[in-house]
Amino acid sequence: MSDLPKPIDQIQGKPAFATPLTPRRRAILVGSSRGIGAALARKLAGEGYILALLDRNAELLQAVSDEINRTYNETRAMSYAHDVTDYDSVPALLRRVIADLGGLDLFVYIAGVIYFPDINEFNFEEDRKMVEVNLLGGMAWLSQIASLFQSMKGGQIVGISSVAGDRGRVGNPGYNTSKAGLTCYLEALRNRLTRHGVQVITVKPGFVKTEMIKDVQRTPFAVTAEQAAEGIWNAIRRRKQVVYISGIWRWIMLTIQHIPSVVFRRMSF
Amino acid sequence: MGLHHRKPMNNTFTQFENFGHSLKAPSYCLHPTTSGEIHEIFHLAKKTGLTVNARGGGRSYNDAALNGGGILLDMSAMNQFLEWDPASGRVRCEPGVTLEQLWKKVLPDGWWPPVASGTMFTTLGGCLAANIHGKNNFRMGPIGEHVVEFTALLPTGAEVACSPKKNGDLYYSMISGLGMLGIFTSITMQMKKMHSGLLEVHAWPTRTLKDHLTSLEDGAPHYDYIVGWLDTINTIGHGQIHAANYLHEGEDPEAQKTIRLSYQHLPDRLFGVMPKSLLHYFLTPFANNPGWGLVNQAKYIASLRRSVFRESHAAFHFLLDYVPLWELSYGRGGLIQHQSFLPKETALHAWTEMLALAKKQGLPSYLGVTKRHRPDKFLLTHAVDGFSLALDFKVTDGNRARLHRLLQEYDRIVLANGGRFYFAKNSETSPETARTFLGEETIAKFRKLKKRCDPNGLLESDLFRRVFGG
Numbered sequence: 001m002s003d004l005p006k007p008i009d010q011i012q013g014k015p016a017f018a019t020p021l022t023p024r025r026r027a028i029l030v031g032s033s034r035g036i037g038a039a040l041a042r043k044l045a046g047e048g049y050i051l052a053l054l055d056r057n058a059e060l061l062q063a064v065s066d067e068i069n070r071t072y073n074e075t076r077a078m079s080y081a082h083d084v085t086d087y088d089s090v091p092a093l094l095r096r097v098i099a100d101l102g103g104l105d106l107f108v109y110i111a112g113v114i115y116f117p118d119i120n121e122f123n124f125e126e127d128r129k130m131v132e133v134n135l136l137g138g139m140a141w142l143s144q145i146a147s148l149f150q151s152m153k154g155g156q157i158v159g160i161s162s163v164a165g166d167r168g169r170v171g172n173p174g175y176n177t178s179k180a181g182l183t184c185y186l187e188a189l190r191n192r193l194t195r196h197g198v199q200v201i202t203v204k205p206g207f208v209k210t211e212m213i214k215d216v217q218r219t220p221f222a223v224t225a226e227q228a229a230e231g232i233w234n235a236i237r238r239r240k241q242v243v244y245i246s247g248i249w250r251w252i253m254l255t256i257q258h259i260p261s262v263v264f265r266r267m268s269f
Numbered sequence: 270m271g272l273h274h275r276k277p278m279n280n281t282f283t284q285f286e287n288f289g290h291s292l293k294a295p296s297y298c299l300h301p302t303t304s305g306e307i308h309e310i311f312h313l314a315k316k317t318g319l320t321v322n323a324r325g326g327g328r329s330y331n332d333a334a335l336n337g338g339g340i341l342l343d344m345s346a347m348n349q350f351l352e353w354d355p356a357s358g359r360v361r362c363e364p365g366v367t368l369e370q371l372w373k374k375v376l377p378d379g380w381w382p383p384v385a386s387g388t389m390f391t392t393l394g395g396c397l398a399a400n401i402h403g404k405n406n407f408r409m410g411p412i413g414e415h416v417v418e419f420t421a422l423l424p425t426g427a428e429v430a431c432s433p434k435k436n437g438d439l440y441y442s443m444i445s446g447l448g449m450l451g452i453f454t455s456i457t458m459q460m461k462k463m464h465s466g467l468l469e470v471h472a473w474p475t476r477t478l479k480d481h482l483t484s485l486e487d488g489a490p491h492y493d494y495i496v497g498w499l500d501t502i503n504t505i506g507h508g509q510i511h512a513a514n515y516l517h518e519g520e521d522p523e524a525q526k527t528i529r530l531s532y533q534h535l536p537d538r539l540f541g542v543m544p545k546s547l548l549h550y551f552l553t554p555f556a557n558n559p560g561w562g563l564v565n566q567a568k569y570i571a572s573l574r575r576s577v578f579r580e581s582h583a584a585f586h587f588l589l590d591y592v593p594l595w596e597l598s599y600g601r602g603g604l605i606q607h608q609s610f611l612p613k614e615t616a617l618h619a620w621t622e623m624l625a626l627a628k629k630q631g632l633p634s635y636l637g638v639t640k641r642h643r644p645d646k647f648l649l650t651h652a653v654d655g656f657s658l659a660l661d662f663k664v665t666d667g668n669r670a671r672l673h674r675l676l677q678e679y680d681r682i683v684l685a686n687g688g689r690f691y692f693a694k695n696s697e698t699s700p701e702t703a704r705t706f707l708g709e710e711t712i713a714k715f716r717k718l719k720k721r722c723d724p725n726g727l728l729e730s731d732l733f734r735r736v737f738g739g
């Protein structure tokens with residue numbers, strides 16, 4: 001094989017094949033054009049994964065996969081434009097993606113949106129969007145993946161939830177609800193699937209320096225998307241169950257979860 | 270019957286492995302029972318954009334019987350005998366019939382499959398697709414030469430009948446065609462007449478590689494079967510030759526008894542006590558370099574005495590079935606096999622270099638098997654006028670990268686010496702390597718036939734995508 005970089009249209013072919021001596025794990029990343037998703041895509045590609053990247057922003061997504069394929073001079077990433085709220089399209093798209101990948105070892109659901117309501121505002125339209133993307137889109141994908149992995153008796157599922165799902169707070173009831181729902185759904189999947197050899201990881205990031213929080217004033221313990229991707233990779237490698245990113249959030253949230261309601265409902269936090 | 274209950278739409282994957290347990294691929298598994306159902310599956314594949322591959326016994330060491338993310342046809346339900354004529358020794362059966370079913374059917378009437386693989390759990394469809402050979406390749410050629418006729422369903426929907434005379438181009442390409450041109454629906458084969466259930470086996474040791482190859486070459490004309498075992502861990506060239514002859518009429522006074530199935534039975538207990546199904550657990554502690562070195566040394570010492578003995582056909586042929594699930598003893602990473610076919614003029618030179626390289630790098634093969642071959646006329650043939658050497662390697666997380674480099678070097682040496690490879694065995698053959706040993710012309714011919722038989726590209730295996738780029 002030549003070491004010269006190939007033109008991009010040649011690299012965008014079929015993915016590199018797996019052999020017993022050059023094994024390739026395969027992953028689907030839903031929501032990977034920016035932020036944590038794009039960083040995780042780069043990380044997994046570096047670990048030799050073959051990736052199917054999905055996002056509604058086709059242009060940004062293509063740029064991510066082009067960059068990965070150029071870096072490794074072979075097809076390690078394929079991109080698919082997809083809106084997670086188009087629930088009905090999931091089964092057919094999944095079938096096509098797995099056929100293109102030639103199998104599946106890892107599924108990561110990253111897609112998420114956030115709106116910031118005022119402290120006295122209730123905005124059902126925005127709440128609905130958050131629940132549709134963060135929770136229902138996740139359930140549309142995860143339910144398909146769960147049944148596939150169950151039949152394969154193996155596989156890893158990663159859901160990117162949030163520390164925001166650990167407690168309903170004054171700031172953003174809709175977002176809290178969407179992430180609490182996702183956390184709960186992932187836990188239920190873990191309880192259903194562990195007995196079938198499938199591993200489910202719930203990732204709960206605190207603040208990650210992505211576009212999502214660009215308007216947020218105070219972001220304690222914030223990490224970069226690359227640091228978050230590193231944390232997620234460690235969780236995948238070590239087959240963890242629930243991880244906070246960064247780790248300090250485990251203790252912060254443990255404390256917050258134990259604040260008695262009589263106090264918590266008077267707090268502005 | 271199985272078809273309608275398990276459409277690929279219902280999100281049910283089955284995880285399949287290769288024989289060496291070194292690859293995994295999930296597929297939608299369907300179980301056709303008739304060619305009509307295979308036809309329906311082609312329609313389904315076209316509609317859903319999925320590809321189809323047929324799987325027989327799953328005894329290939331590589332990815333020939335895998336189709337990750339696509340449809341895999343479990344052909345085991347198409348395992349009926351359609352005709353058997355004990356007078357002429359001609360059998361017609363469905364492709365899912367295994368070699369075990371076949372010899373058990375024909376032996377009591379005094380016949381034996383003309384060509385047999387080292388395991389009896391292969392299916393005839395798979396045997397034809399890979400065009401397997403046995404320990405008598407130098408005499409009887411590959412299995413394809415004993416196929417009188419076959420019928421196959423093409424993805425176009427046409428069902429074709431092929432023999433050397435009729436549709437000869439398809440006959441010589443679908444046999445050896447890796448199941449990529451169509452799916453066999455019936456196979457007619459000529460069996461070989463037997464006068465005994467026994468073979469007369471001659472065993473003698475070899476001390477050097479040169480000695481070994483000379484033994485194979487000089488011995489072959491005098492025997493019906495010949496096979497060698499090489500110790501590649503301790504002293505390269507230490508080995509043993511097993512050569513066998515059929516018994517002629519009258520040579521076996523108890524022919525009526527030895528030809529019975531009960532006489533051919535491989536014992537299922539070791540020393541009459543330990544169930545052999547557990548034996549692979551006891552091999553596991555030896556499946557490392559010093560352990561296997563010890564086993565090989567012991568085997569060589571035991572082989573130093575020349576001997577002549579009589580052995581049942583099943584015991585002589587199906588060595589791989591002696592220890593059920595032996596391949597599991599290689600552990601989590603499984604095993605791979607590298608088999609190279611070299612012309613008789615260059616074999617010694619190439620294998621001396623290859624075996625020394627393995628030894629130098631501390632990557633010894635645990636099992637080395639040699640055979641004598643002759644060329645054949647099939648399109649994707651692996652045969653040469655020379656010898657083959659099959660080397661088993663244990664795969665671990667620690668040796669993967671080094672083993673990969675070693676086998677790349679092996680492929681280079683084999684190509685430089687005019688050698689070829691076998692698509693049922695090697696899992697690391699690159700498209701470039703295949704192009705070199707098959708030749709551009711052969712590949713162009715294969716692609717042209719592929720386009721004619723399968724214009725929509727419905728038939729694909731992991732092997733096809735790997736070697737022919739899909």
